[in-house]
Amino acid sequence: MRKFDFRCTWLKILAVPSVLLMLAVAGSMALAADDAPLLELHEWSVWIGEPQAKTINGGGDYPTAMPGLVETERSRKRDEKPKPAPIGVMTVYGEPPEVVDIDLKITAGRPISQWPRSEGKSNRLRWLDLKLTKELSSPELLAYIPDTHWFNKARELNGLYMQLKKGGRAERFFAYDLELQTPLNIRLDGGPDVYKVVNLGKHVFHDVLLIVPGPDGHRIGWLNTIAAAPGGGAAATPGGKNPAQPQAGAAVGQPVQGVVLANNGAGVIKVAAGQPGAPAGAAAQPGAAAAPTADPSKETIVEIPLSGPFAVDSDEFKDKTDGEMRRRLGKTGLTAAEIDLIMSLYAPHFFATDDIHFVYRIAQDGLDEITPLVVEPETTKIKRVALVIARRVDPRLREDVQQLITDLADASYAKREKAEKRLKDLGNLAIPSLKEAMKGKDLEVVMRAERLLLSQKEQLPPEQNPAP
Structure with a gap:
């Protein structure tokens, strides 16, 4: 027959409240941490x-x-x-x-x-x-x-x-x-x-x-x-x-x-x-x-x-x-x-x-x-x-850009100047069309488009870079 160890049993019984107390304290600390602002x-x-x-x-x-x-x-x-x-x-x-x-x-x-x-x-x-x-x-x-x-x-x-x-x-x-x-x-x-x-x-x-x-x-x-x-x-x-x-x-x-x-x-x-x-x-x-x-x-x-x-x-x-x-x-x-x-x-x-x-x-x-x-x-x-x-x-601005590019080749100097100024005011919106205009054969349009792109600090295509 096995001997019953009363001492170990009582130690285990006494340990239970201690463990429960520790768990309760830990739980309250976690709750306090969760509730903390x-x-x-x-x-x-x-x-x-x-x-x-x-x-x-x-x-x-x-x-x-x-x-x-x-x-x-x-x-x-x-x-x-x-x-x-x-x-x-x-x-x-x-x-x-x-x-x-x-x-x-x-x-x-x-x-x-x-x-x-x-x-x-x-x-x-x-x-x-x-x-x-x-x-x-x-x-x-x-x-x-x-x-x-x-x-x-x-x-x-x-x-x-x-x-x-x-x-x-x-x-x-x-x-x-x-x-x-x-x-x-x-x-x-x-x-x-x-x-x-x-x-x-x-x-x-x-x-x-x-x-x-x-x-x-x-x-x-x-x-x-x-x-x-x-x-x-x-x-x-x-x-x-x-x-x-x-x-x-x-x-x-x-x-x-x-x-x-x-x-x-x-x-x-x-x-x-x-x-x-x-x-x-x-x-x-x-x-x-x-x-x-x-x-x-x-x-x-x-x-x-x-x-x-x-x-x-x-x-x-x-x-x-x-x-x-x-x-x-x-x-x-x-x-x-x-x-x-x-x-x-x-x-x-x-x-x-x-x-x-x-x-x-x-x-x-x-x-x-x-x-x-x-x-x-x-x-x-x-x-x-x-x-x-x-x-x-505004989608109409894209249409305006195309017309202004056309106006850069107009016979009227005043109209060409006005178109260039407006394109400059439009800034980034005009950049793709200006780059496309530089591929054209009208030298004044190319010159004005180049000037506008440089004013926007845009890098020109290699063949369009001005001579040093």
Whole structure:
């Protein structure tokens, strides 16, 4: 018969409460960690581009939004008709941890300016070992900014103060300006009542706005989304998480076949008859995506009908532009104060324009691919929003370019001069046609086209390079 070891048994019995106590303590610590207030970083930016340009936010194309104490390559001149200026802003909210690192990488491009100065290199902005506080220890840590500059409004966003590790400046936000080596992947066709929007790129367009001015007022078209071009793999990162590396190729855009109808500011997609999985005449809910097709096209084309004309100073126009934009930005998680700042800076460039403007939002997964952002501690919740202003998208401008190229050969000297000046004003939009014009036999047309291309710093074909 086996002997029963009472001593070992009692030791095991006594050990059970200890283990349970340890598990309870560990569980309460984990619960406390989960319940602890997290940092939340909000980033918003405005990008500007034109068809045919090689870059978005081109360094020589737009003025700076930075104050005088910030170094920049951009012009500080203010034209009679001001252009929008690219900008990016980060603000941090929550309970300050011991130290924070913010690392913003530009996959294709470079920083033009930054505030405060980061430790980044040619394609990176890095603010490391940041000390975050709710209160400013000394007013002298903040640089002087003129009262009328928007930096002062950014300081009223109630973000945490961030002080650089080397005893440098403290600031309540970070601002930066990037030049992105990527084209504007959009084309606008058709008009005047219905336009076709062509997405040539790998990222979905969100909260799409088309503004078309006319003699009777401005006409408006809103869409919730326009799918990415087929085969374009955009990065997919779970919303609100802190990516260590962008997950390239995780989502594939699909073509949209159908007609998109404006319905009180919301996009409604009517699925085309005969489309797989959809009965003839079936209509999706507002904002829904059309079913994918096997169309091998490399473009996504969606129609966007326009509203009737509104007077720019009418309450209805304000509600369907400024009001609608605010409602849509509110759904991204930006604060009301952040949205107020964005609108105070860019509402005239979004809505009160003399030319056709196209505005859309790039979602966080697209930003995580174009400009990957890493924040330590990694529990930081991140909300990222980029608004893109597409300028000179009017399809009639392409027709104007062709006529102006013809006018370069006109018998009238005044008409030739006028055509050259207008082509110069059209900038990047005229470059492909000017390069084609250089293949012609009219020497004056070739000479003027060459001069225009050189003024745009375009590289000429080898046979067209001027003699040294």
